[in-house]
Amino acid sequence: MTTFPISLSANWQHTSQVSGLTATERDWLFEPHSLTAKLKSRSQNFSVKVLSEQTFDLSVEQQKLLSCTAVSALNREVILLCDDKPMVYAQSWLPDNKRQDKSHNPLLNMGNRPLGDVIFQDSQLVRTDIEIACFNSEHSLQQLVSQLNLSKQNLLGRRSVFSLREYKFLVCEVFLPGAYLYS
Structure with missing residues (x-):
């Protein structure tokens, strides 16, 4: 059984430090628009x-990435x-901002809607540089891969911090075995 949140601890690297990717991998990982x-x-x-x-509580690394003092966030x-x-x-x-009325933050009430459908509609959206990580076949994320009946393999992921006006949030995306990235 998978325990949430799934740890995405990894050696996250800025795009300038990443090498050895195929053209297809680069195309998907560095997609600047809505995935x-x-x-x-x-x-x-x-x-x-x-x-x-x-x-959940934010880790010190997450607080640093988000430049925030919030101690908890909706994961x-x-x-x-x-x-x-x-x-x-x-x-x-999505950090808990005590000053913000939660009923007016559409990101906190997404249901089955994809986050990308909401955030990329806002012209004030700002994204930090994308960071890339590799998750090997021993990473805890592989437990989810097994539950999805997918084959274990090294996986590639990306993360970045987004800002909508003054509200910052962290998004991480990992491409699963069989994703278009690996074709």
Whole structure:
């Protein structure tokens, strides 16, 4: 049984430090626009399966990435599916902003909607540089891969911090075995 949140501890590297990627891997990992839109364009039926949505404490690293003093955040973990095939495991960390009215933050009430459908509609969205990591076949993320009946292999992921006005949040996306990235 998978325990949430799934740890995405890894050797995250800035794009300037990353080498040895294929053109296809670079195309997917460094996609500057909505990954959701890109996945939708390559499938007949796109869907989101919510695995977990709970409040957890932020790690010191996450607080540093988000430049925030918040101690907790809503952690949302989902699988993005194309034609019923798991393609991406995504994890978002939405800090608890005590000054913000939660009922007016659409990111805190997503349901089965993909985050990308909401955030990329806002012209004030700002994204930090994308960081890349490799998750080997021994990484704890592989437990989820096994539960999805996918073959264990090294996986590639990306993360970045987004800002909507003054609200910052962290998004991590890991491409699962069989994703378009590996074709």
